Amino acid sequence: MTADSPAEALPLKIVSRRIARQKQAILVISKVWSWIFLAILVVFFSIEGTGFFTVRNSQNILVAIVPVLLMGLGQTFVIIAAGIDLSVGWVMGLSSVVSALVIRDLADGGLAVGLAILIGFIAGVGSAALAGLLNGVIIAKLKVPPFIVTLGVSFIARGAAFLLSGGNVVGGQPQALRDLGNEALLYLQRGDETQLYFLRKPDVTGAQLRMLDRILPWPVVITLALVLIAIFILHRTQFGRHTYAIGGNKEATKRAGVPVDRLTILLYVMSAVTAGFAGVLYTARFSGGSSIAGDALMMSSIAAVIIGGVSMFGGEGRVSGTVLGALVIAVLQTGLIMMAVEPFWQYVIVGIIIILAVLMDQARDLIIGRAEAE
Amino acid sequence: MEPMLSIKNLTKRFGGLTAVNQVSMDVHPGEVVGLVGDNGAGKSTLIKMVSGVYQPNDGDIFFEGRRVHISRPSEARELGIETIYQDLALAGNLDVGANIFLGREHKRAYLGGLVRVLDDRFMQAQSEKLLVDLDVHIPSLRQKIDKLSGGQRQAVAIARAVYWNARLMIMDEPTNNLGVAQQGEVLSLIRRLRDQGVPVIVISHTIRDIFAVSDRIVVLHRGHKVADKRVTETSHEEIVQYIMGARDDYRSN
Numbered sequence: 001m002t003a004d005s006p007a008e009a010l011p012l013k014i015v016s017r018r019i020a021r022q023k024q025a026i027l028v029i030s031k032v033w034s035w036i037f038l039a040i041l042v043v044f045f046s047i048e049g050t051g052f053f054t055v056r057n058s059q060n061i062l063v064a065i066v067p068v069l070l071m072g073l074g075q076t077f078v079i080i081a082a083g084i085d086l087s088v089g090w091v092m093g094l095s096s097v098v099s100a101l102v103i104r105d106l107a108d109g110g111l112a113v114g115l116a117i118l119i120g121f122i123a124g125v126g127s128a129a130l131a132g133l134l135n136g137v138i139i140a141k142l143k144v145p146p147f148i149v150t151l152g153v154s155f156i157a158r159g160a161a162f163l164l165s166g167g168n169v170v171g172g173q174p175q176a177l178r179d180l181g182n183e184a185l186l187y188l189q190r191g192d193e194t195q196l197y198f199l200r201k202p203d204v205t206g207a208q209l210r211m212l213d214r215i216l217p218w219p220v221v222i223t224l225a226l227v228l229i230a231i232f233i234l235h236r237t238q239f240g241r242h243t244y245a246i247g248g249n250k251e252a253t254k255r256a257g258v259p260v261d262r263l264t265i266l267l268y269v270m271s272a273v274t275a276g277f278a279g280v281l282y283t284a285r286f287s288g289g290s291s292i293a294g295d296a297l298m299m300s301s302i303a304a305v306i307i308g309g310v311s312m313f314g315g316e317g318r319v320s321g322t323v324l325g326a327l328v329i330a331v332l333q334t335g336l337i338m339m340a341v342e343p344f345w346q347y348v349i350v351g352i353i354i355i356l357a358v359l360m361d362q363a364r365d366l367i368i369g370r371a372e373a374e
Numbered sequence: 375m376e377p378m379l380s381i382k383n384l385t386k387r388f389g390g391l392t393a394v395n396q397v398s399m400d401v402h403p404g405e406v407v408g409l410v411g412d413n414g415a416g417k418s419t420l421i422k423m424v425s426g427v428y429q430p431n432d433g434d435i436f437f438e439g440r441r442v443h444i445s446r447p448s449e450a451r452e453l454g455i456e457t458i459y460q461d462l463a464l465a466g467n468l469d470v471g472a473n474i475f476l477g478r479e480h481k482r483a484y485l486g487g488l489v490r491v492l493d494d495r496f497m498q499a500q501s502e503k504l505l506v507d508l509d510v511h512i513p514s515l516r517q518k519i520d521k522l523s524g525g526q527r528q529a530v531a532i533a534r535a536v537y538w539n540a541r542l543m544i545m546d547e548p549t550n551n552l553g554v555a556q557q558g559e560v561l562s563l564i565r566r567l568r569d570q571g572v573p574v575i576v577i578s579h580t581i582r583d584i585f586a587v588s589d590r591i592v593v594l595h596r597g598h599k600v601a602d603k604r605v606t607e608t609s610h611e612e613i614v615q616y617i618m619g620a621r622d623d624y625r626s627n
Contacts (some may be wrong), residue, residue: 236491238479240469245476247512248467255463256477257448 006227023367030364034307034321034357038328045335052338055188055213061330062220063285067092067294069222069326070278071301072308073230074271076322079305080234081267082247083139083146087154088275089298091131093291094161099124100170100289103177113174124283125276131157132272136265150268158207161291170289181284184214185221219281226277231319243267247314300329303350307357328353377402378542378573379424379455384433388418393419394434395597397535401542406564406574408588408605412617413549415594417577421544424575425457426450438541454541458548463531466520470512471501473519474534504537505529522600525556529563536567543567543574549583563589578601595619 029036046053050218071088078085103120107113131153138149187197189204190211204212216224234240242263245253254260270301306312307328308321332346377400386394394416401407411417422428424435427445435442437453449612450457464473472479475497481490501515511524512528519527528548535543548564548568564574564587578584584591585605593601593616601608601616601623615621 179497238481238490238492241472241479241492242477245465245468245472248465252463252465253476255447256449315465 007361010352011321015030026367027364029205030360031309033360034309034324038324038331041328041331041335043339047173049335049338052335055215057218057338059184059213059215059217061327061334063217064330064333065326066223066281067278067297068301068304068329069323070226070274070281071294071298072322072326073226073319074267074274075301075305076308076310076317076319077234078146078267078271079310079312080241080247080314080317081264082150082250083267084297084302084312085135085150085268085271086147086298087131087135087150087157088163088278089273089294089296090154090157090291091128091272092275092279092282092294093123094131094157094164095128095276096283096293097161097165097170097289097291098127098278099162100173100283103171103174103283104170107174108172113176116174117177117180120283121280124280128272128279129269130272133265134267136268136273139268140261140264146268152364158291165289165291167291170283171287173272173283173287174289177178177284178287181281181287182214182217184217186215188213188215216277218305220284222277222281222296226274227319227323230274234319239263241252244315247311247316259309300350301326303354304329309357309361311361312358375402376402377436378438379435379575380437381420381424382434384420384423384435386423386428387431394423394430397594397597397599398433399592399599399602401573401575403571403573404568405589406568406576406587408584408591409575409577409594410579410591410613410617411594414596415617416593416597418546419560420594421546421575421577422483424450425455425544443551443560454539455544456535456538456540456542457544457546458528458531458535458547463534464519464527467518469518470505470515470530473496473530474501474504474537476534478538499516500537501533504533508533508536508563510563517619524552525557525559528552528556528560532560532563532567533598536570540572543572544577545574546577547579548576549578549580557583573625581613585610593617595622598622599624 002106011040038147042053046357051057071092075085075088099120102123103116106116106119111119134156135146136152137155138144139146183201185199187201189195189197189202189208190206190213202212242253242258245256245258246260251258277292283289304321304325305317306325308317308323310317310321329346329350333343333347336346337343379396379401381391381399382414383396383398384394385392385396397420399407409417409421419428423430424444426449428449429445431609435444437455442453444453444455465476468476471494480493480496480500482493483490498515505512505515508529510526510533512526512530519530522530532543539571545564546558552560561583567574568589576584576587586595588605589614590604590607591615592599595617596619600619600621601613612621
């Protein structure tokens with residue numbers, strides 16, 4: 001009997017088909033697990049935590065996401081290009097302090113408040129861009145590893161922020177700034193008669209004010225706009241394509257005539273600019289500039305990028321992944337608080353998820369690698 | 375016929391070492407020239423002077439009849455001299471189309487040129503047509519380069535050079551690390567290039583491959599050219615003797 005005869009070939013075929021199906025399943029799971037995990041978290045907290053599944057809390061989560069997501073946004077590009085930016089946390093603080101100082105001094109000097117805020121924001125984001133330029137130029141032109149350069153610039157930004165602010169919170173901000181940081185696109189008035197207000201805050205007080213939900217606060221709206229821009233740039237433009245190419249094979253990209261050095265500088269400027277936005281929005285939300293605004297959040301932002309499936313070796317990842325990673329972290333944070341669990345548990349859990357995320361990635365590579373070898 | 379590339383008395387010294395010594399050779403349209411020699415014979419140095427990586431200390435390079443100074447690899451590429459190195463040419467995480475158009479992406483302009491969006495459909499279609507013309511078979515152009523075989527990758531790198539109007543192709547060890555079937559595919563692709571009028575210089579250690587694909591063989595030994603023969607007028611044994619330094623057609627004595 002030959003091996004080709006149906007009697008012998010059949011069981012083999014079934015076995016190999018089963019293995020193929022298992023492989024396929026693992027591949028699919030490794031791609032969507034973080035969505036599943038997020039869904040489980042939401043369901044779990046909705047059942048266990050009082051007030052988790054409410055309009056108000058959903059907005060709290062979105063507000064909590066803003067700095068982590070913004071810092072993660074530029075970081076996503078940098079890591080896809082096989083770099084890393086450790087400076088975003090203190091760059092965010094620098095931007096917060098600079099914007100607060102400029103807005104306060106201009107407003108005190110009698111400039112129209114709107115204009116003062118605009119110039120302050122430009123100054124804040126601009127100071128961040130300068131830090132990014134420093135990162136990019138040293139990395140691209142002097143060939144110093146990004147880990148070292150951005151660590152160094154992180155300290156420089158930290159020092160600059162403390163020197164400028166004298167180590168204090170820069171207060172004395174106009175009311176309009178606080179409104180920008182806390183008011184919203186939509187308002188939902190609950191109570192006897194539920195009503196939705198667009199772009200207009202209903203004039204209510206007391207108990208009624210407590211029943212008023214802000215939907216899509218301005219910082220969230222601005223962040224969403226930046227996310228959409230980032231998605232467009234990364235996935236639809238030549239710059240985005242080259243970001244992937246640099247992460248995949250820098251040498252080949254250079255040989256193909258892509259100005260890799262210039263793009264590298266731009267990537268670090270971009271990363272700093274999104275951190276800068278996080279800084280000015282912090283200033284608006286808390287009506288004051290703080291040098292330590294981003295310190296505690298930077299590692300969370302890198303965690304969001306990793307949980308979102310961006311490969312630390314470069315070349316792989318999507319903006320939507322980072323959004324998801326930031327959501328997972330924010331849901332964990334607020335959920336644990338609402339369950340009255342020590343909030344510090346979030347760090348333990350985030351740590352475990354980061355390692356799981358990378359394990360998933362490796363498992364997938366292993367499986368794909370094997371599938372190819374066959 | 376006028377040669378596409380003509381090298382006259384090219385010399386390259388590194389300190390006291392003369393890596394390439396007064397080498398002259400021509401490459402005509404429609405021919406494959408095999409460049410062979412032992413390690414350190416000067417093959418790579420010679421090629422790097424043509425592709426703009428090194429500057430010669432002496433001698434001239436003529437391309438399509440004009441004397442040229444090639445001071446950078448990008449200048450060589452602008453002339454139409456494409457050098458294909460293994461593993462250095464492609465981004466493994468991008469698909470076939472993205473690699474063929476890497477650095478020269480086709481875009482659509484919107485809002486009066488303010489926003490420029492990648493035109494992946496166009497690039498995929500062009501890539502598909504190109505590969506069909508070159509008789510290269512790749513299951514899906516949406517596949518990432520990492521998932522292709524070594525031979526397919528080599529074919530994509532060659533196809534890219536062809537698409538961007540390569541006038542002369544230089545290939546360094548094109549069959550290294552390839553399976554036997556893939557080696558055959560790459561060699562027949564090289565022959566198809568020649569038939570389309572693109573001359574090819576192939577550097578290889580594998581004499582069998584050189585004989586399989588070349589019209590002419592140039593042998594270097596310690597920086598000198600020692601043989602320049604049509605494949606029909608020589609044999610494996612003879613070429614090996616040239617490589618070992620046992621024969622030299624150009625010794626001045």
